[in-house]
Amino acid sequence: xxxxxxxxxxxxxxxxxxxxxxxxxxxxxxxxxxxxxxxxxxxxxxxxxxxxxxxxxxxxxxxxxxxxxxxxxxxxxxxxxxxxxxxxxxxxxxxxxxxxxxxxxxxxxxxxxxxx
Numbered sequence: 001x002x003x004x005x006x007x008x009x010x011x012x013x014x015x016x017x018x019x020x021x022x023x024x025x026x027x028x029x030x031x032x033x034x035x036x037x038x039x040x041x042x043x044x045x046x047x048x049x050x051x052x053x054x055x056x057x058x059x060x061x062x063x064x065x066x067x068x069x070x071x072x073x074x075x076x077x078x079x080x081x082x083x084x085x086x087x088x089x090x091x092x093x094x095x096x097x098x099x100x101x102x103x104x105x106x107x108x109x110x111x112x113x114x115x116x
Contacts, residue, residue: 028113032078037108049098051075089116
């Protein structure tokens with residue numbers, strides 16, 4: 001299924017307090033893009049954290065591991081699905097999913113454009 005909701009602007013945005021850039025960069029991208037999302041104090045209990053990539057039809061193409069540290073979650077997508085096949089040019093959605101010890105979900109969605 002598609003992400004729960006998308007922000008008004010799926011583009012990269014900057015947190016002016018921390019001078020940190022969040023979102024997918026570069027966007028649009030060709031070879032790969034790095035998704036960086038804020039990590040708040042409440043995320044300390046996050047257990048299983050992953051980034052899911054979806055096509056416009058809502059099919060999950062890829063599940064990626066996520067690194068956490070320095071106040072951010074970070075993952076990189078190379079434009080391939082879980083079987084290693086290249087995705088076509090188009091818009092793709094991502095969703096950061098983490099499940100804490102009480103099984104509460106944290107979901108942070110966004111969008112990115114792949115250009116071949």
